[in-house]
Amino acid sequence: MRNAFFIxxxxxxxxxxxxxxxxxxxxxxxxAPVTQxxxxxWRKDEFTFRVLQDFAVEARVLSTARYSADIAARLCPVDLxxxxxxxxxxxxxxxxSVHQSGRWYYWQCNDDLPIPQREVEISSxxxxxxxxxxxxxxxLKSISRGQMIRFSGKLVEVTxxxxxxxxxxxxxxxxxxxxxxxxxxxxxxxxxxxxxTHPGVPALRVSQPxxxxx
Numbered sequence: 001m002r003n004a005f006f007i008x009x010x011x012x013x014x015x016x017x018x019x020x021x022x023x024x025x026x027x028x029x030x031x032a033p034v035t036q037x038x039x040x041x042w043r044k045d046e047f048t049f050r051v052l053q054d055f056a057v058e059a060r061v062l063s064t065a066r067y068s069a070d071i072a073a074r075l076c077p078v079d080l081x082x083x084x085x086x087x088x089x090x091x092x093x094x095x096x097s098v099h100q101s102g103r104w105y106y107w108q109c110n111d112d113l114p115i116p117q118r119e120v121e122i123s124s125x126x127x128x129x130x131x132x133x134x135x136x137x138x139x140l141k142s143i144s145r146g147q148m149i150r151f152s153g154k155l156v157e158v159t160x161x162x163x164x165x166x167x168x169x170x171x172x173x174x175x176x177x178x179x180x181x182x183x184x185x186x187x188x189x190x191x192x193x194x195x196x197t198h199p200g201v202p203a204l205r206v207s208q209p210x211x212x213x214x
Contacts, residue, residue: 046160049156055155059083059084059088060084061144061148062107063099065078065079072128075130077137079128081098084124096109100126105126125181130182130184143190148190154184156184157182168182
């Protein structure tokens with residue numbers, strides 16, 4: 001009986017230790033230290049962030065994609081394909097099929113274009129969203145196609161010491177390679193359809209003079 005009691009005590013003690021060890025590791029990842037530098041850059045884990053512009057948008061979610069295999073997934077597990085202006089209106093977007101792959105988004109019109117192609121290009125985008133907190137990470141992962149969202153943060157350039165670089169677009173006039181936004185998200189709300197304002201363009205405000213090459 002004494003041996004059985006000892007074995008049970010050892011078993012439950014080991015389980016408790018492993019539970020605490022796992023809990024400690026999880027908290028260490030979630031609370032990774034952030035080092036702020038005087039020049040406005042900051043470092044988190046092996047990544048260095050540099051602010052390019054302030055950013056805010058209200059938009060409709062046209063598609064969502066999860067990523068886990070690339071380097072960027074350590075920061076940004078979710079990309080959203082978003083539409084604003086005409087591309088946020090249900091009677092317009094019902095004509096389109098949208099999907100995402102490889103950090104890109106693709107659209108196809110199922111019949112005649114209801115708006116000019118150029119308007120589609122400058123009224124929609126694939127955005128790489130880096131959550132600034134664990135709460136925002138959970139909220140981003142809960143977002144579904146068709147929802148209206150409003151968020152704000154910083155367009156950023158992210159680098160590593162090995163030369164890896166991820167630079168946000170800073171204009172809504174571009175298309176193709178380098179045209180996606182990389183956003184450090186500081187605030188995010190999922191908004192009811194009745195509160196949506198369907199603004200015409202995301203708000204880009206230069207926080208410092210900067211020229212960016214892609």
